[in-house]
Amino acid sequence: MKLLTLNCHSWLEENQLDKIRILAETIKEQSYDVIALQEVSQKLNPENIDGELKHDNFVLFLLEELKQIGVTGYEFVWECAHIGFDIYEEGVALLTKHPVEKTYSFFVTKSSDITNWKARRIVGAKIRYQGKLVRFYSCHLGWWHDEQESYEHQVDSLFSKINEESPFFLMGDFNNDANTRHEGYDYLLSKGVFDAYHLANTKDDGATVVGEIKGWDDNKEDLRIDLILTSTDVEVKSSKVIFNGKHKPVISDHYGIEVEVNL
Numbered sequence: 001m002k003l004l005t006l007n008c009h010s011w012l013e014e015n016q017l018d019k020i021r022i023l024a025e026t027i028k029e030q031s032y033d034v035i036a037l038q039e040v041s042q043k044l045n046p047e048n049i050d051g052e053l054k055h056d057n058f059v060l061f062l063l064e065e066l067k068q069i070g071v072t073g074y075e076f077v078w079e080c081a082h083i084g085f086d087i088y089e090e091g092v093a094l095l096t097k098h099p100v101e102k103t104y105s106f107f108v109t110k111s112s113d114i115t116n117w118k119a120r121r122i123v124g125a126k127i128r129y130q131g132k133l134v135r136f137y138s139c140h141l142g143w144w145h146d147e148q149e150s151y152e153h154q155v156d157s158l159f160s161k162i163n164e165e166s167p168f169f170l171m172g173d174f175n176n177d178a179n180t181r182h183e184g185y186d187y188l189l190s191k192g193v194f195d196a197y198h199l200a201n202t203k204d205d206g207a208t209v210v211g212e213i214k215g216w217d218d219n220k221e222d223l224r225i226d227l228i229l230t231s232t233d234v235e236v237k238s239s240k241v242i243f244n245g246k247h248k249p250v251i252s253d254h255y256g257i258e259v260e261v262n263l
Contacts, residue, residue, distance in 0.1 A: 001129060001263050003196075005036040005171040005226055006243065006256035007140070007208075010058035011043075011088060017061075019251035024065035026248055030258065033129065035095040036138035036171035040078060041088040052080060052089075059093050077103045081121035081140065082114045089114070092123050092172070094138040101133060102126040108141070108157040109149045118142060118149045122158060126166060129263060137162065139172035143215065144184040151176070151184045159191050169196075170229040173254065175215065178206070178224040188229065196228040196259045200239035208241060208255040228259045235262040 006023070013019055027035065042057040049055055059078050066074065076095040084090035104124035111119045124137035139158070144151045162168055170193065176184025178195070189195065197206050207222035216223065228239070237260040242248050244255040 001033045001261050002030055003034050003036075003136075003169065003171060003228055003259045003261065004030070004032045004242070004256055005038075005138070005173075005228055007038040007173040007226060007252060007254035008058060009039050009252040009254065010041045011056075012039075012085075013252060019249075020058075020061050020065050022243075022249055022251050024062060024069060024071070026242070027066060028069055028071045031097075032258070033096065033098060034127070034136045034169070034171070035074075036136065037093040037095070038138060038140040038173045039084075039090055040093040041084065041090045044083065044087055044089055053078065054089075059095070073097050075100050075125075077105070077123045077125055079105045079121050079123050080114055082117045082119040084117060092121060092138040092140050094123050094125050094136060096125055096127050096136070098127040098129050100125045100127055104135075104137065104161075106161050108154045108161070110153065111149065118146070120149070120154060122161070124162075124168075132263060133166040134263065135162065135164065135166055135168035137168065137170050137172075139170050139174065141172075141174050141176075141184075143175050152187060155184070155187055155191065168231045170227075173226050175225055177221070178227065188227075193229040193231055194233055196230055196236045196261065197224070197239045197257075199230070199233065199236040200259070201235075201237055203239040204241055206239065206241060206257070208257060209253070210255075214253070226254055226257050228257055230261075236260070237262065
């Protein structure tokens with residue numbers, strides 16, 4: 001099974017349509033089973049076309065580009081988490097090409113007011129893969145030192161919502177560097193999950209943020225904040241950074257992570 005997670009930085013990138021094309025071509029090439037996307041946005045103003053979904057939703061542009069190159073069959077779930085930059089409904093999405101048994105959507109912050117930019121929402125899907133039921137969640141959490149929306153509360157809330165029997169994967173931007181001890185990353189692992197990066201038979205340095213980006217304004221380090229976590233000690237064949245200029249062109253202010261696992 002092939003997994004991809006990427007914080008898209010959508011509609012904030014230069015040459016955005018070209019970058020959507022690169023993402024679509026990579027999805028066709030790699031045929032990912034599950035894709036988790038964060039910062040998946042649409043403008044506040046355009047007319048709704050399906051519930052909360054609007055014409056300019058990043059996922060719809062991606063699916064249309066996939067269709068143009070002959071790729072169909074991906075189901076998706078998207079929800080708005082908060083208003084970003086005063087003009088975008090910014091959300092999280094999960095795409096899969098396998099049968100979806102159930103979808104999930106819930107806030108992990110104290111606030112569920114989308115006008116509060118610190119509000120954080122998770123989406124997920126329970127899919128059937130080779131006869132097994134497996135859950136996948138697209139996550140975009142806050143920061144460790146946030147006094148208004150504590151990271152511990154977000155993680156505690158997340159794990160309280162995913163307490164089912166079937167195994168699960170948490171994929172996304174966790175906004176805490178895996179190389180920093182006694183903060184958010186260690187708190188995540190204290191919940192009993194495994195980092196696919198550490199389980200991988202082959203891997204690179206894992207860094208997905210290099211230098212300053214929004215939310216990490218004074219950063220000078222290479223950070224590993226985009227992660228794929230698993231509830232079970234599965235065999236992970238490989239974990240590698242993608243869209244970093246070495247393995248595919250850069251298409252966001254984050255690099256992506258692709259993982260291949262045996263389930």
